[in-house]
Amino acid sequence: MLEQSQIIVEKDKECVTKLKMYFLLLRAFDGQTNVFNDIVNLLPKFQKIGINTLWLSPPQSQTAAAPPMFALNDHGYWPSDHGKIDPILGGEIAFEHLIKEAHRYGIEIAIDAVLNHFGYADEVILNGEKILTSNPNYFVIIPDIQSTYNRHNELNWKIEESLDVENILQYREELSHYPLFDLPTLRKDNSHIRTYLLNTYKKFIDMKITTFRIDAAKHMPAEFLIDFSNQLNNYSLMQWNRPIKFIWEVYICNSHALSKFIQGTLESLKDSSNTFFYDFPMRQEFKRIQDPNYRFEWLVSFVQFREQTQQYLNHLIPLVEDHDDGLPINNPSIARMIYVLTEFYSRNSTSIYHGSEQTGIRTVNRPRINTINEFGDIAILVDRLGHRLLSYRTCQETQTLFHVIEQDFLVSEKQLKNKRSIFLAMNKSSVSRTMELSLQDLYGENQITMENILKTNDLQAELIFSSKILRLTVSPFNFLIIETQPIVQ
Numbered sequence: 001m002l003e004q005s006q007i008i009v010e011k012d013k014e015c016v017t018k019l020k021m022y023f024l025l026l027r028a029f030d031g032q033t034n035v036f037n038d039i040v041n042l043l044p045k046f047q048k049i050g051i052n053t054l055w056l057s058p059p060q061s062q063t064a065a066a067p068p069m070f071a072l073n074d075h076g077y078w079p080s081d082h083g084k085i086d087p088i089l090g091g092e093i094a095f096e097h098l099i100k101e102a103h104r105y106g107i108e109i110a111i112d113a114v115l116n117h118f119g120y121a122d123e124v125i126l127n128g129e130k131i132l133t134s135n136p137n138y139f140v141i142i143p144d145i146q147s148t149y150n151r152h153n154e155l156n157w158k159i160e161e162s163l164d165v166e167n168i169l170q171y172r173e174e175l176s177h178y179p180l181f182d183l184p185t186l187r188k189d190n191s192h193i194r195t196y197l198l199n200t201y202k203k204f205i206d207m208k209i210t211t212f213r214i215d216a217a218k219h220m221p222a223e224f225l226i227d228f229s230n231q232l233n234n235y236s237l238m239q240w241n242r243p244i245k246f247i248w249e250v251y252i253c254n255s256h257a258l259s260k261f262i263q264g265t266l267e268s269l270k271d272s273s274n275t276f277f278y279d280f281p282m283r284q285e286f287k288r289i290q291d292p293n294y295r296f297e298w299l300v301s302f303v304q305f306r307e308q309t310q311q312y313l314n315h316l317i318p319l320v321e322d323h324d325d326g327l328p329i330n331n332p333s334i335a336r337m338i339y340v341l342t343e344f345y346s347r348n349s350t351s352i353y354h355g356s357e358q359t360g361i362r363t364v365n366r367p368r369i370n371t372i373n374e375f376g377d378i379a380i381l382v383d384r385l386g387h388r389l390l391s392y393r394t395c396q397e398t399q400t401l402f403h404v405i406e407q408d409f410l411v412s413e414k415q416l417k418n419k420r421s422i423f424l425a426m427n428k429s430s431v432s433r434t435m436e437l438s439l440q441d442l443y444g445e446n447q448i449t450m451e452n453i454l455k456t457n458d459l460q461a462e463l464i465f466s467s468k469i470l471r472l473t474v475s476p477f478n479f480l481i482i483e484t485q486p487i488v489q
Contacts, residue, residue, distance in 0.1 A: 034090030050383035063119030078119025110211035133184035255281035332359035427474035446486035
């Protein structure tokens with residue numbers, strides 16, 4: 001019998017989203033004609049791996065390089081004109097054609113809303129006018145940039161360590177008064193700037209964009225972002241009778257601190273049901289699995305603490321890799337484990353990053369690609385497991401149980417009220433592991449069916465019908481996921 005601490009009842013599932021996203025770096029895509037047209041040709045592949053939302057890095061025209069950092073703009077987060085689609089990528093007509101064709105495949109287009117700043121330049125275009133980035137009426141000007149870096153680090157640390165929602169929001173508010181590093185950061189108290197940004201993204205809504213990722217959300221004033229989100233959503237409802245989904249990039253890795261930040265944000269929104277946040281705490285914890293000394297006991301403690309103490313897990317979008325995350329996971333077996341665990345313990349589906357649908361391919365964080373692999377192992381894992389987990393995620397009384405918790409071996413279960421269960425067995429050791437579970441108490445006299453969801457060997461799972469014993473054998477550095485349910489007479 002499990003102790004109470006090993007059983008988690010998941011509730012409040014009304015905000016679970018069906019977003020299944022793939023993030024594509026437009027400027028790291030090697031098109032044959034233009035990027036937007038070539039992505040159109042990939043839409044059948046995205047559909048095949050279950051993607052229903054294609055998240056594109058900013059499509060706007062960009063500044064080139066970043067003095068004094070001398071970094072190339074291969075990511076697209078340094079716009080030179082927020083309202084202009086970059087002709088290098090194909091221009092506005094090709095962009096609108098991509099959106100239209102994506103809808104034919106049941107795929108929505110999401111883009112970044114880069115509201116905080118322009119790219120590195122002495123002069124930028126704002127509402128068709130050339131504006132100097134040294135103009136204090138439009139940009140946050142700090143004479144001592146080194147002091148900005150130091151205070152940035154200090155405030156970020158205070159946010160991570162704080163347990164009080166008021167303190168977190170206060171530190172965030174101070175952070176928003178500084179430029180983001182040395183980027184030309186817009187003044188959000190300027191009504192001209194606010195109107196410019198709002199009208200720019202209304203234009204994207206008219207193009208049928210339905211989801212916006214709010215870039216650098218932690219670095220902008222709460223009042224501005226709340227007002228922007230409310231106004232943009234109201235516009236979409238009035239003009240097109242559809243709500244907008246917002247995904248806020250709030251880089252906080254402390255799970256409790258992020259929960260408090262989310263609380264303060266959602267309480268201020270008119271409609272919070274379509275507002276989500278990236279799950280950086282889970283990514284940080286689960287990627288520690290790459291360490292040979294990592295213990296599954298730590299992962300279980302992390303999951304249990306969140307499920308038992310935090311109420312906003314439905315608003316978290318899980319991710320494993322992104323364009324700011326450094327080197328890719330170089331061990332394919334460990335990468336598959338991390339993606340499976342992320343998908344299994346999340347309320348929403350895991351976002352797949354540019355070129356990461358197949359393990360062992362990426363050697364740099366922003367690879368240049370010209371296609372996607374619809375047969376990639378990560379793409380298949382996330383699609384199949386996410387599809388099976390949907391009913392567990394939306395049920396009000398799903399239980400998460402832990403049957404075996406050892407340093408390198410974990411057996412966990414998602415259980416529905418009607419006795420349907422998904423079992424996950426994961427072996428991070430160098431030897432095969434076998435364990436047996438009795439299903440007698442769960443199913444009683446009912447007959448049981450069993451199905452392998454993700455497998456590499458047909459003999460990994462065996463159900464002994466006479467005694468209702470589930471025997472699981474997992475090979476080294478591998479996992480097994482099966483589903484059991486009663487046979488309806």
